[in-house]
Amino acid sequence: MGEPYYITTAISYPNGKPHIGHAYEAIAADVIARFKKAEGFDVRFQTGTDEHGLKMAQKARDLGTTPADLATEMSSHFKAMCDALDIDYDVFIRTTEPRHHVASQELWRRMEANGDLYLDRYEGWYSIRDEAYYDEGELVAGEGGEKLSPQGTPVEWTVEESWFFRLSRYQDKLVELYTTADFIRPESRKNEILRFVEGGLRDLSVSRTSFDWGIKVPASNGSEDTGHVMYVWVDALTNYLTGLGFPEETSEFAKFWPADVHLIGKDIVRFHTVYWPAFLMSAGLAVPKQVFGHGFVLNRGQKESKSLGNVTDPIALAETFGIDTLRYFFLREVAFGQDGSWSPEAIVTRANAELANSFGNLAQRSLSMIFKNMDGVLKPGLPQTEADAQLLAAVADGIAGLRASFDALSFSEGLEAWMRAVFACNQYVDEQAPWALRKSDPERMEAVLMMLFRVVRDLAIAVRPVVPGSIDRLLDQMGVSAEARDFAALGDSKWFESLAASGYKVEKPVGVFPRLELPEETP
Ligand code: ME8
Secondary structure, three states, X not given: OOOEEEEEEOOEOOOOOOOHHHHHHHHHHHHHHXXXXXXXXXXXXXXXXXXXXXXXXXXXXXXXXXXXXXXXXXXXXXXXXXXXXXXXXOXXXXXXXXXXXXXXXXXXXXXXHOOOEEEEEEEEEEEOOOOEEEOHHHOEEOOOOOEEOOOOOEOEEEEEEEEEEOHHHHHHHHHHHHHHOOOEEOHHHHHHHHHHHHOOOOOEEOEEOOOOOOOEOOEOOEOOOOOOEEOHHHHHHHHHHHOOOOOOOOHXXXXXXXXXXXXXXXXXXXXHHHHHHHHHHHOOOOOOOOEEEEOOEEEOOEOOOOOOOOOOOHHHHHHHHOHHHHHHHHHHHOOEOEOEEXXXXXXXXXXXXXXHHHHHHHHHHHHHHHHHHOOOEOOOOOOOOHHHHHHHHHHHHHHHHHHHHHHOOOHHHHHHHHHHHHHHHHHHHHHHOHHHHHHHOHHHHHHHHHHHHHHHXXXXXXXXXXXXXXXXXXXXXXXXXXXXXXXXXXXXXXXXHHHHHOOOEOOOOOOOOOOOOOOOOOO
């Protein structure tokens, strides 16, 4: 097994069904996980649902149900979304699981033992929608002059007894973390957080007494009920440890902590880069290596919301356009880290231009000609020309570009490099014109088709983390065994010689990237 690599998504609030933003994050994380696996890493990928807090309690009350029942029902929709989008997670965590209560209480005890928790009275603004505390100076005025959080959500004045975490103690250590390590990405988010922390940190209220839907604050002397539940973010962030078995000293924990990357949206960067590392430092645990705050995806340039009536069900979207179309679209269209926009037209245009007409067509016509003109028989060892050497170089270059860019989480650039290689192949087909060689120089035709077989297989393996289902259907038709689909298999021709020696024959191919029509009714 290779080097460990631990990636997590945010855990979503299951106070409703998943939306397109949840799908976007899950897809991006899954592509990273599959890419790292293909590169030979021993990957652990965790996602899940964040089930405590006032937001869940209120939603359940509005619906006339219990928060536990609401969480169970909605959590199942998040799992269904993962299934529908081919999200290959290792752990799906629910924060209501008993093991998570144990982990959160242990983290609490360690912070307390370090002298970082004290009881006081909290007076200030709280946004239930954001599950966040805000200072007066951060608030903005709404249209009617009402106070709103910087995210535009309503805030309430809250007064209650609360435990506080000595966040102020960690200011210098946090600044050091941001300035000496690649801890926050992209750069714009790092600068935003650095300014916030340099502006001074106040201690953080970390428990609530006005409701009980949360993890109980442990009493210092044992099991007595303190009447406090943890602030939902204390428990939510701990999920990243729970999934590895914390506080047990498991082999998973030893191997995978600290996490390599927490992939989250831009609205929750502060929780992950200020509170979370401070909690971990207090508890004597290592901090994650990186937090990446991706942008938001917008529906035709607009934020989806119930009041605008433009909320899209990601499962319906995948059913309409295809899972892999959607996965490819988001990674190709959105510069990772920035906001992006989607529309049915943009999805169809991108899928047709790149997946159907460029790569799909290349694969389909190459396999078809091998089937028709060579009875599907593979022939290694045919003479190579300068044009062939150039083609191999262009493909190797495109794949190297994809790998370097994906490693830096620049997916759109990586896919662009891959497309350049696909274009080089299509140009090669047009120039070599194997259909004309069939009569004039049959041996050269065979050599050209064998070159195409080899490069299609390499391009397929390279893009497999993004569109795994389609690529597996293609590689099945090419006789590439399931174990030979990682990047270690790229770049030599021995596989091809042994596949030919095994007597493998190409059958009549079935296209894996069909051309899409814009449906009359779009999700
Ligand atoms: O924030 N585009 O949960 P959540 C892209 N429970 N990403 C989006 C998005 C959009 N339009 N809208 C939301 C929470 N997201 C907490 C997390 S982690 C310990 C606790 C992203 O259900 C959002 O930024 O509101 C977050 O990363 C994820 O979806 C879950 O959001």
